[in-house]
Amino acid sequence: MTSAVPAKAFEQASFEPSPASRRRFRMRGIGLPIYTVLALLFLLIPIAYTFVFSFNDSGKLNIAWQGFTLEKWLTVCNTQGLCEAFGNSILVGVIATVIATALGTLIAIALVRYRFRARSAISLLLFLPMATPEVVLGAGLAAQFLTIGAEKGLVTIILAHTMFCISFVVVTVKARVASLDPALEEAGRDLYGSPTQVFWRITFPLLLPGIAAAALLSFALSFDDFIITNFNSGAVDTFPKFIYIAAARGIPAQVNVIASAVFLLAIVIVVVAQVSRAARAKRLARQS
Amino acid sequence: MAFTAFSSQAVVEQAPRKRSVIALVLLLPGILYLVLFFLAPLISLIITSFQQPVLDGDIGEYTAGFQWQNYADAMAEYWPLVLRAFGYALIATVLALVISYPIAYFIGVKARRWPLLQSLMLTLVIAPFFISFLLRTLAWKQIMSDEGPIVVFLKSIAVLPSDGHLTGTAFSVIFGLTYNFIPFMTLPLYATLERLDTRYIEAGADLYASPWTTFRKITIPLSMPGIVSGTLLTFIPAAGDYINASRDFLGSSSTAMVGNAIEANFLVLQNYPIAAALSIVLMAVILIIVGIYVRRSGTEDLI
Numbered sequence: 001m002t003s004a005v006p007a008k009a010f011e012q013a014s015f016e017p018s019p020a021s022r023r024r025f026r027m028r029g030i031g032l033p034i035y036t037v038l039a040l041l042f043l044l045i046p047i048a049y050t051f052v053f054s055f056n057d058s059g060k061l062n063i064a065w066q067g068f069t070l071e072k073w074l075t076v077c078n079t080q081g082l083c084e085a086f087g088n089s090i091l092v093g094v095i096a097t098v099i100a101t102a103l104g105t106l107i108a109i110a111l112v113r114y115r116f117r118a119r120s121a122i123s124l125l126l127f128l129p130m131a132t133p134e135v136v137l138g139a140g141l142a143a144q145f146l147t148i149g150a151e152k153g154l155v156t157i158i159l160a161h162t163m164f165c166i167s168f169v170v171v172t173v174k175a176r177v178a179s180l181d182p183a184l185e186e187a188g189r190d191l192y193g194s195p196t197q198v199f200w201r202i203t204f205p206l207l208l209p210g211i212a213a214a215a216l217l218s219f220a221l222s223f224d225d226f227i228i229t230n231f232n233s234g235a236v237d238t239f240p241k242f243i244y245i246a247a248a249r250g251i252p253a254q255v256n257v258i259a260s261a262v263f264l265l266a267i268v269i270v271v272v273a274q275v276s277r278a279a280r281a282k283r284l285a286r287q288s
Numbered sequence: 289m290a291f292t293a294f295s296s297q298a299v300v301e302q303a304p305r306k307r308s309v310i311a312l313v314l315l316l317p318g319i320l321y322l323v324l325f326f327l328a329p330l331i332s333l334i335i336t337s338f339q340q341p342v343l344d345g346d347i348g349e350y351t352a353g354f355q356w357q358n359y360a361d362a363m364a365e366y367w368p369l370v371l372r373a374f375g376y377a378l379i380a381t382v383l384a385l386v387i388s389y390p391i392a393y394f395i396g397v398k399a400r401r402w403p404l405l406q407s408l409m410l411t412l413v414i415a416p417f418f419i420s421f422l423l424r425t426l427a428w429k430q431i432m433s434d435e436g437p438i439v440v441f442l443k444s445i446a447v448l449p450s451d452g453h454l455t456g457t458a459f460s461v462i463f464g465l466t467y468n469f470i471p472f473m474t475l476p477l478y479a480t481l482e483r484l485d486t487r488y489i490e491a492g493a494d495l496y497a498s499p500w501t502t503f504r505k506i507t508i509p510l511s512m513p514g515i516v517s518g519t520l521l522t523f524i525p526a527a528g529d530y531i532n533a534s535r536d537f538l539g540s541s542s543t544a545m546v547g548n549a550i551e552a553n554f555l556v557l558q559n560y561p562i563a564a565a566l567s568i569v570l571m572a573v574i575l576i577i578v579g580i581y582v583r584r585s586g587t588e589d590l591i
Contacts, residue, residue, distance in 0.1 A: 032390060032393070032394050032398060033394060035390055035391075035394075036390065036391050036394040036395070036409070039387060039391050040391070040409060040412045043412065043413065043415065043416055043467075043470065043471075044412065044415060044416075045427070045428075045431070046419070046423070046424040046425075046427035046428055046431075046467075047415060047419050047424070047427075049427040049430065049431060050419055050423050050424075050427050053430075063430060063433075064435070103317050103321055104318060106314040106315070106317065107314065107315055107318040109314055110310075110311045110314035110315045113311075114308060114310060114311035114314070115308065115311070116308045116311040116315070117308075122315065122319060125322055125323075125327070126322070128326070129322065129326050131520070131524060131574070131575070131578060132524075132574075133524055133527060133528020133570060133571070133574065134525065134528055134529075135528040135530060135547045135550050135551065135567065135570070136333070136528060136550075136567045136568075136570060136571045137326070137329075139550055139554050139563055139564065139567045140326075140329030140330050140332060140333040141325065141329045142554060143329060143332040143333050143336045143564055144325075144328055144329040144332040144333075146336075146560065147332050147335075147336075159325055160325070162321065162325070163321065163322065163325040163326055166318055166321065166322060170318075220417060220418075224417070224420055224421050226421065226422055226531065227528075227529075227531070227547075230551070230555070231551075231554065231555065239420065240420055240421070240422050243420060243422040243423060244422055244531075244536075247422065247426060247536040247537065248536050251423075251426060255423065256423070259419050259420050259423050260419075262418065262419070263415075263418045263419045267411070267418060270411055270414075270418075271411070274407045274411070278403070278404070278407075
C-alpha cells in the first residue's frame with residue numbers, strides 16, 4: 001500500500017497544523033462546509049419523507065398528503081402480515097447475528113494470534129463473500145437448496161444471513177484483537193488463571209466493544225437484507241420482502257411507521273454509544 | 289475499511305508461533321460454515337449453469353448436463369442487460385466518488401478539531417443505513433413521480449418536456465444507485481482521510497504547488513486505499529443490484545440490469561440454468577475487474 005509507510009512513520013506525531021497553515025485553511029472559504037451540509041441534507045431527504053408520510057391520513061395508497069394523523073402509529077399491526085414479517089426479521093437477525101458473531105470472532109482471534117498453513121486461502125475465502133454481488137450469493141444458495149431438496153423458509157433465511165455476516169464480523173473483530181495487548185493475558189496466566197478463566201475474565205471483556213460493534217453490524221445487515229432473502233425465503237416474509245411485495249400495489253403508511261420507529265431506535269443506540277465513548281475517552285484522559 | 293482489513297501482511301509478522309491445533313479449533317467451525325454455505329453454493333451454481341431440461345419434464349425440471357449452450361443463450365438474450373449493469377454501476381461509482389470525496393475530506397480533515405461535530409456528521413452519513421434500503425428507494429420514486437415537486441419544477445422551466453418522466457429512466461436508476469451507495473463510498477474515504485497527515489499538504493504549498501497540484505499529487509495518492517475500497521464497495525453491489533432498476537422502484541423494462549434477469553429467470557420463469565449462467569458471468573466479470581483494478585492501483589495486499 002502506497003501510504004502505509006508514511007502513515008506509520010508519523011503515527012505518533014501530532015496532526016495539529018501550524019498556526020500559519022491554520023490561517024490558510026480558514027482562508028480557503030466556506031464552500032466546502034456549505035457543500036457538506038447540503039450533501040448531508042440530501043442524504044436525509046428520503047428518511048424525512050418516510051418519517052413525514054408515517055403521519056399521513058391516507059387510505060390504502062400512501063402517496064399524496066392527506067392530513068396529519070397518529071392513527072397509523074397506533075394501528076401498526078392491523079396491516080395484514082406486516083407485524084409478522086417484522087417479527088420474522090427480528091428473529092432472523094438475532095439468530096444469524098449470534099451465530100455469525102460467535103464463528104467470526106473465533107476466526108478473527110485465530111487470524112491475529114496464530115500461525116497456520118493455508119492462511120492466504122482462508123483470507124481469500126473470507127474476502128470473497130464480500131466481493132460477490134448479493135444476487136449471486138442468493139442464487140447460489142437457492143441453487144444449493146434446490147439441489148438438496150431443502151424446503152425454503154425461516155431456516156434457509158437464517159443460514160443465508162449467517163453466511164454473509166461472518167466476513168464482516170471477522171473484519172470488525174480482527175481490528176480489536178490486533179490492538180489487544182498480549183501482556184494482559186500473560187499476566188492472567190502468570191497468576192495461575194486457567195485458559196478458560198483467562199479468556200472469559202480478560203480476553204473477552206477486552207474484545208467486547210469490537211464484538212458488540214460486529215454484532216450490531218451483523219444485525220443491521222441481516223435486518224435490511226432483501227436480495228439474498230428473496231431467493232431463499234419461499235413463502236416466508238421478512239420486513240424488506242413485505243415492502244418489495246407491497247411496492248407493486250402501494251405501500252401502506254404502517255410500513256413507514258415501523259421503518260421510522262426502527263430508524264429512531266438505531267439513532268438512539270448510535271448516539272448513546274458515541275456519547276459513552278466520548279465520556280470514556282474523557283475519563284481516561286483525566287486519569288493519565 | 290472492509291477491503292483493506294484483510295491486508296494481513298503486518299499481522300503475519302507479529303503472529304507468534306503457537307500450536308496450530310488451537311488455531312484449527314478456532315477456525316474450523318466458521319470456515320466449515322463458509323465452505324458449506326458459500327463455496328458449495330457457488331459450485332452448485334456452476335453445475336446448475338450447465339444443466340439441461342428433462343425431456344418431457346415440467347417447467348423447472350433440469351438434469352445434470354454439460355450445456356455450454358446455456359451461456360451462449362443467456363448472453364444472446366441478455367447481453368444488453370449485462371452491459372447496462374456494468375455501465376450504470378460504473379457511472380454511479382464515479383458519481384458517488386465525486387460526491388463523497390469532499391464530504392469525507394471535510395469530515396476527516398477539516399473537522400478534526402471538533403470531534404463532536406465529526407461524529408455528528410458521520411452519524412448523518414450512515415443514517416440512511418438505518419432506514420430500509422427499499423423504502424429509501426421508494427421515497428425517491430415518490431419524490432420523482434410525475435406529480436412530485438421535482439418533475440413539476442423541471443417542466444415549469446422546460447428542462448423536461450411536458451410529457452416527460454423521471455422515474456423509469458436511466459437517470460432515475462443511476463440516481464438511485466448513486467444515492468444508495470454514497471455511504472459505502474464516504475466511510476472508507478473518511479477512514480483514510482482521517483489519518484491523512486496535513487503537513488504533507490502544507491509541504492506541497494510551501495513548495496509552491498498550486499492547491500490543485502497538491503491535491504492531485506499528495507492528497508489523492510495518500511487517500512488511495514480509501515478510494516479503492518470505496519469504489520469496490522460501491523461498484524460490486526451496484527453491478528448486481530436489481531432493486532433500483534426494478535419496475536416497481538426507479539426503473540422500467542428499458543432499464544433492466546443483469547440482476548433483474550437473474551431474479552426473473554430464477555424466481556419467476558424457473559429457468560435455473562440461465563439464471564445460474566448469468567450469475568457466473570456477473571461474478572467472473574466482477575472478479576476480473578476487481579483483480580485488474582486492485583493491481584493497477586498498487587494495493588495488491590488487499591487479501
